[in-house]
Amino acid sequence: MKRIGIVGGIAWPSSMVYYRRINEYYRERTDSTENHTPRLVMIQTDFALIEKAQKEGDWDQVGRILAGEAQKLKAAGADFFLLACNTVHTAAEYIMNNVDLPMLHIVDAAARKVVEGGVKTVGLLGSRYTMTGTYFVGRLQQQYGLNVLVAEGQHQTNVHDALYGELASNVFRDETRAKFRAAIADLIDRGAELVILGCTESGMLVDQSDSEVPIIDTSIVHAQAAVDLALSGN
Numbered sequence: 001m002k003r004i005g006i007v008g009g010i011a012w013p014s015s016m017v018y019y020r021r022i023n024e025y026y027r028e029r030t031d032s033t034e035n036h037t038p039r040l041v042m043i044q045t046d047f048a049l050i051e052k053a054q055k056e057g058d059w060d061q062v063g064r065i066l067a068g069e070a071q072k073l074k075a076a077g078a079d080f081f082l083l084a085c086n087t088v089h090t091a092a093e094y095i096m097n098n099v100d101l102p103m104l105h106i107v108d109a110a111a112r113k114v115v116e117g118g119v120k121t122v123g124l125l126g127s128r129y130t131m132t133g134t135y136f137v138g139r140l141q142q143q144y145g146l147n148v149l150v151a152e153g154q155h156q157t158n159v160h161d162a163l164y165g166e167l168a169s170n171v172f173r174d175e176t177r178a179k180f181r182a183a184i185a186d187l188i189d190r191g192a193e194l195v196i197l198g199c200t201e202s203g204m205l206v207d208q209s210d211s212e213v214p215i216i217d218t219s220i221v222h223a224q225a226a227v228d229l230a231l232s233g234n
Helices: 012-030 046-055 061-075 087-097 104-115 128-132 137-145 154-167 174-190 218-231
Strands: 005-006 040-044 080-083 123-126 147-150 196-198 214-215
Touching: 005 012, 005 218, 012 040, 012 218, 040 046, 040 061, 046 061, 046 218, 061 080, 061 087, 080 154, 080 218, 087 128, 104 123, 104 137, 104 214, 104 218, 123 128, 123 137, 123 174, 128 154, 137 147, 154 174, 174 196, 196 218, 214 218
Parallel strands: 005 040, 005 080, 123 147, 123 196, 196 214
Antiparallel strands: none
């Protein structure tokens, strides 16, 4: 089995989700009756430094920080790595060009699930960087031929502010869940056949019961894709 490398702490609550789901899914995939666990190594970055660079629009600095952490994963024996966060994939090209280790892209993990379901129009909720940038929307459109709707207006503001003001600090409120449900409903009203939770903390706040159409939690499908790759012969 390949060793999975995880750059976590962006933010720390979702790192717990990744760790748990990787171990749970590994058990499901291997159907083991013994206490075997997957081979993995995790490193945590300082989210405040990432957030500062994001606010300043300095994505190369985001890339430099995360590339440095990924190099440490390589030194620790990782065979490939993932970034346990959607937004920082804005700097994915810089990171991949500066790390001598394969990276498992979060958008590809989500897109494969969409394609498997035969859906063509998806709604996307994430940080404002994710919803207005190109790394997620552009990849879905250009590489997978999908139509993408994003939260707009107050819905976009509500989701973005909650991610940085609450979810990243492990704060989950009923009133915030109601705002996410409203944003999801608006996407569905506009034609979304499926909703992608494009922030790795979102699935800790809302779940399938909050949507009339299927939901894909990027943290879950990304973690599962990591196990699939680790167990593959490729």
